[in-house]
Amino acid sequence: MDANGPAHDDESGPSPIYELRLYLAGHSPKSVRAVENLRRACEEHLPGRYRIELVDLLENPQLARGDEIIAVPTLVRKLPQPVRRIIGDLSDTEKLLIGLQLRSASGQQ
Amino acid sequence: MAATIHPPGTAPSIRSALTKAPTGIRGFDELTGGGLPRGRATLVTGGPGAGKTLFGLEFLVRGALEFDEPGVLLAFEESTADLTENVASLGFDLAGLEADGRLVIDAVRIDASEIVATGDFDLDGLFIRLASAVQSVDAHRVVLDTIEVLFGALGDEAIVRNEFSRLLRWLKDHGLTTVITGERGREGQLTRYGIEEYASDCVIVLDHRMHDEIATRRLRVVKYRGSVHGTNEYPFLITDRGLRIWPITSTALTYAVSTERVSSGVPQLDQMLGGGVYRGSTVLVTGTAGTGKTTLAASAVDAACTRGESALFVSFEESPDQIIRNLRSVGIDLGRWVDAGLLRLWGERATAFGLEAHLSRIERLLEETEPTVAVLDAVGSLSNVGAEAEVTSAVVREVDMMKSRGITGILTSLSHDAQRESSTVAVSSVVDTWLLLRNVESDGERNRLLFVMKSRGTAHSNQVREFLLTHHGAELLDVTVGARGVLTGSARLAQAAEERAAAADRSAELERRRMALARRTAEVEAEVAALRAQLATESAELDRLVAEESRGTAARTADRERLARRRESGSANGSPGSRDG
Numbered sequence: 001m002d003a004n005g006p007a008h009d010d011e012s013g014p015s016p017i018y019e020l021r022l023y024l025a026g027h028s029p030k031s032v033r034a035v036e037n038l039r040r041a042c043e044e045h046l047p048g049r050y051r052i053e054l055v056d057l058l059e060n061p062q063l064a065r066g067d068e069i070i071a072v073p074t075l076v077r078k079l080p081q082p083v084r085r086i087i088g089d090l091s092d093t094e095k096l097l098i099g100l101q102l103r104s105a106s107g108q109q
Numbered sequence: 110m111a112a113t114i115h116p117p118g119t120a121p122s123i124r125s126a127l128t129k130a131p132t133g134i135r136g137f138d139e140l141t142g143g144g145l146p147r148g149r150a151t152l153v154t155g156g157p158g159a160g161k162t163l164f165g166l167e168f169l170v171r172g173a174l175e176f177d178e179p180g181v182l183l184a185f186e187e188s189t190a191d192l193t194e195n196v197a198s199l200g201f202d203l204a205g206l207e208a209d210g211r212l213v214i215d216a217v218r219i220d221a222s223e224i225v226a227t228g229d230f231d232l233d234g235l236f237i238r239l240a241s242a243v244q245s246v247d248a249h250r251v252v253l254d255t256i257e258v259l260f261g262a263l264g265d266e267a268i269v270r271n272e273f274s275r276l277l278r279w280l281k282d283h284g285l286t287t288v289i290t291g292e293r294g295r296e297g298q299l300t301r302y303g304i305e306e307y308a309s310d311c312v313i314v315l316d317h318r319m320h321d322e323i324a325t326r327r328l329r330v331v332k333y334r335g336s337v338h339g340t341n342e343y344p345f346l347i348t349d350r351g352l353r354i355w356p357i358t359s360t361a362l363t364y365a366v367s368t369e370r371v372s373s374g375v376p377q378l379d380q381m382l383g384g385g386v387y388r389g390s391t392v393l394v395t396g397t398a399g400t401g402k403t404t405l406a407a408s409a410v411d412a413a414c415t416r417g418e419s420a421l422f423v424s425f426e427e428s429p430d431q432i433i434r435n436l437r438s439v440g441i442d443l444g445r446w447v448d449a450g451l452l453r454l455w456g457e458r459a460t461a462f463g464l465e466a467h468l469s470r471i472e473r474l475l476e477e478t479e480p481t482v483a484v485l486d487a488v489g490s491l492s493n494v495g496a497e498a499e500v501t502s503a504v505v506r507e508v509d510m511m512k513s514r515g516i517t518g519i520l521t522s523l524s525h526d527a528q529r530e531s532s533t534v535a536v537s538s539v540v541d542t543w544l545l546l547r548n549v550e551s552d553g554e555r556n557r558l559l560f561v562m563k564s565r566g567t568a569h570s571n572q573v574r575e576f577l578l579t580h581h582g583a584e585l586l587d588v589t590v591g592a593r594g595v596l597t598g599s600a601r602l603a604q605a606a607e608e609r610a611a612a613a614d615r616s617a618e619l620e621r622r623r624m625a626l627a628r629r630t631a632e633v634e635a636e637v638a639a640l641r642a643q644l645a646t647e648s649a650e651l652d653r654l655v656a657e658e659s660r661g662t663a664a665r666t667a668d669r670e671r672l673a674r675r676r677e678s679g680s681a682n683g684s685p686g687s688r689d690g
Binding site: 069 | 234265
């Protein structure tokens with residue numbers, strides 16, 4: 001487990017910290033794309049209030065069962081509650097933001 | 110890809126390439142000639158509650174227990190706890206198998222409401238889970254139940270399809286015998302998402318339908334590439350020991366036959382049948398209500414128990430206590446055999462369950478009791494349960510069950526129409542001996558007649574007998590044939606009395622004649638004596654006369670001599686000419 005996302009600890013703000021975990025299987029193009037897409041979206045929409053943890057299932061296969069992972073890449077928003085799951089390479093930023101509930105389906109935050 | 114050229118006669122045989130993995134599901138392996146295609150995927154599809162999951166689970170459990178092939182279940186619909194609980198009633202100990210390292214259950218929870226798809230993905234997560242589970246127990250078998258959940262939950266169907274076919278390739282490459290369950294789709298479709306086109310080696314359809322308010326489960330092998338298989342719909346049942354399928358194929362006529370005869374319990378009937386019925390054969394007793402079918406069957410049971418053999422008596426009409434009480438009234442005490450542990454009495458209403466449940470019950474009773482003689486009283490009751498064709502096939506299977514175990518079977522069947530000799534259940538062709546009991550009404554009473562309609566391999570009597578229920582069991586009497594045909598009951602008694610009277614008359618006359626003859630003989634003898642006496646008298650008279658005559662002759666001779674002497678001495682010569690007197 002390599003937590004290599006920039007952790008901007010800014011606990012004073014009213015907005016919650018986003019704890020995100022991205023499950024991948026090796027370093028496939030899809031994996032690389034997903035990491036890039038996630039970082040870009042977070043920097044843009046959650047500057048300073050997100051943590052990203054990357055999990056490679058090939059290294060930790062037991063986590064696939066433990067964390068109920070079927071598809072890769074899968075992004076799990078562990079915090080804030082409730083848990084959300086977003087699958088795919090996160091190339092559709094709109095859907096990603098909706099999935100993270102950073103944007104409602106109608107466009108408002 | 111370069112074409113492979115084989116020299117003549119060395120082409121790889123398709124037949125040898127296809128091996129089968131036995132499921133251990135009773136009846137299924139007979140149906141498919143050995144089980145599911147080994148190392149390939151089989152699709153099991155059906156509506157909700159059709160038994161798909163159970164099929165898959167039994168395949169895994171029996172594989173682990175009976176064939177030393179550990180398995181993996183990926184359950185997409187139910188939690189491990191639910192599954193374990195659901196099949197515990199079937200005697201499957203999933204937790205125990207997991208603890209022994211012979212089974213892995215991975216319940217895959219997918220909540221479509223909390224999943225959003227954005228962009229390209231694959232199912233490597235699932236592959237990794239499956240691979241690690243397979244590796245952990247060295248699994249040979251995999252069940253995916255019900256993988257179609259993925260299609261609805263993950264949004265992009267094209268990706269799921271692609272991944273699904275990749276998964277099947279992966280399973281095949283790893284030589285895993287796989288069962289994939291699928292939900293039956295709309296009209297004409299085997300599955301909701303058309304996954305049957307991927308699982309192309311073997312497709313099984315399970316069905317659960319209501320028929321006359323009785324639920325019937327059916328199984329059909331729609332497709333089995335490279336293998337012969339039965340194509341009919343076969344009834345199956347979820348019993349407390351798992352699935353039970355009833356393939357017709359097991360009715361292969363390969364029973365071991367016996368030439369030993371066993372008594373029917375009625376000596377006169379044994380005589381009619383040339384010494385009894387063959388051991389292991391099946392006897393059908395038909396007749397209208399109250400003709401004594403049950404009693405006849407009970408006689409055979411009584412005879413078997415008397416020989417020290419075990420017996421089974423299944424009644425669909427009476428409770429065991431009722432049977433014992435009623436048969437005691439005709440002098441057959443089955444209670445003592447029950448107490449002695451030789452006889453098992455089992456009563457249940459045929460309507461309580463469907464036909465398959467009924468078959469399963471019978472099979473279980475036969476397996477548990479291991480009788481030499483089994484009575485099913487009365488198979489006609491089954492017509493309350495299913496259509497006639499189904500009942501017939503159920504009875505054929507019962508006959509089959511008994512024959513394959515070498516059990517002498519006695520089936521009784523109620524016929525409603527006394528005139529129609531075909532039994533209500535058209536099974537007479539599969540039984541070996543058919544006895545028909547019939548009531549005959551005459552002179553204000555009903556009497557019972559017994560006919561031997563057929564008896565295979567036996568020179569049986571063609572005669573009708575009167576069948577009597579006495580205080581000491583069933584008895585057959587020779588019938589009296591009078592001017593009006595066969596006479597029974599009091600008509601027979603009357604005829605007998607008349608005959609006795611006539612016979613008495615005849616003997617009195619004879620006596621008279623005999624005495625007359627004796628008298629005449631005496632008379633004749635007396636006459637003969639008298640004549641003899643007369644003859645003797647006459648004979649004596651003759652002797653006297655002869656004697657007198659000879660005396661006279663002598664005297665005359667003496668006179669003549671005296672005379673001659675006198676003439677010689679000078680006196681006158683006289684000639685005294687004498688004659689015989």
